Amino acid sequence: MINSGIYVLWLHLPKEAVLAVGSLGTFSFPPGIYAYVGSAQRNLQQRLARHRRAEKKLRWHIDYLRAQANCLGAVVFLGAPKDAECRLAEHIRQLPGASLPAGNFGASDCSCPAHLVHLSGLAPDLVALSHAVHNVQLGAAKSLAFFDAGD
Ligand SMILES: [Zn+2]
Helix, strand or coil, X not given: CCCCEEEEEEEEECCCEEEEECCCEEEEECCEEEEEEEEECCCHHHHHHHHHCCCCCCCCHHHHHHCCCEEEEEEEEECCCCCHHHHHHHHHHCCCCEECCCCCCCCCXXXXXXXXXXXXXXXXXXXXXXXXXXXXXXXXXXXXXXXCCCC
């Protein structure tokens, strides 16, 4: 069973939040839909389970936003290598209505502008969210959607 790959975590922020994100700085996050692109080259399922949990020690940039936002679900590309992570983030930054409220968010070890994207053009509709990434080509890896009922 493959337990590695890259993923998009979909979050919904119900109202604007001004958050201090670790050492990255303080940013104003508008309400709405967010996509966060990450990679887990091992223990992918455990990583996604961790994202779903609201209560935890804040370790990664995304943990600070997750604490204020609802987790809608994730789309994973099982077996996709780490270098596909930035290509997937680039695809999402090109979607209509995309903006980057926090520069370098989730992108400390690459040259991307950010791995967190606010998407004003998408409704919190799970079918629409998975459709937004479902045509991305990442080698042989196919997208699989996992959705929570919400929290
Ligand atoms: Zn990157």
